[in-house]
Amino acid sequence: MNRIVVAVGIVYDELGRLLVGQRVVRDRYFNKWEFPGGKLEDGESVEQALVREFQEEVGIQITASEPLIEVNHEYPDRSVRLLVRTVLSYQGQVRSLEGQALAWVTLDELDELDFLQGNQAIIDALRGV
Ligand SMILES: Nc1nc2c([nH]c(=O)n2[C@H]2C[C@H](O)[C@@H](COP(=O)(O)OP(=O)(O)OP(=O)(O)O)O2)c(=O)[nH]1
Numbered sequence: 001m002n003r004i005v006v007a008v009g010i011v012y013d014e015l016g017r018l019l020v021g022q023r024v025v026r027d028r029y030f031n032k033w034e035f036p037g038g039k040l041e042d043g044e045s046v047e048q049a050l051v052r053e054f055q056e057e058v059g060i061q062i063t064a065s066e067p068l069i070e071v072n073h074e075y076p077d078r079s080v081r082l083l084v085r086t087v088l089s090y091q092g093q094v095r096s097l098e099g100q101a102l103a104w105v106t107l108d109e110l111d112e113l114d115f116l117q118g119n120q121a122i123i124d125a126l127r128g129v
């Protein structure tokens, strides 16, 4: 099976909290929490996909990001490669554009959310585990 390549962004607010979103019912794995992002389209770089997905989902314009970690994860129905980037700067105001719940949470609060399985390695990396 082909691996689905996904750009994922970690955005912090001025209090050091992270932006998380809840997948909506039309999505696969609905109600699971995730970091905003989505699949690369044909010919797109990870940075281009990240900019497009953040514009579409949360309405901000990312102006700089850097690689954080790459995670390969096998779900029962698909294999994904998550290219996770830390967002260094952006313009605009975060808002929900796809009807999804959004929240700013601390690293400790991440444990209270039911995340996509593939995200444990990301959370470990954020904690410096
Ligand atoms: N955006 C995002 N996707 C993640 C994370 N963790 C994780 O395993 N994924 C997976 C779930 C999805 O299979 C894929 C993201 O794709 P997507 O949200 O654009 O679209 P999808 O595959 O749900 O949509 P579709 O095939 O039903 O059209 O990456 C994460 O933190 N953020």
Ligand SMILES: [Mg+2]
Pocket: 036, 037, 038, 039
């Ligand atoms: Mg998405």
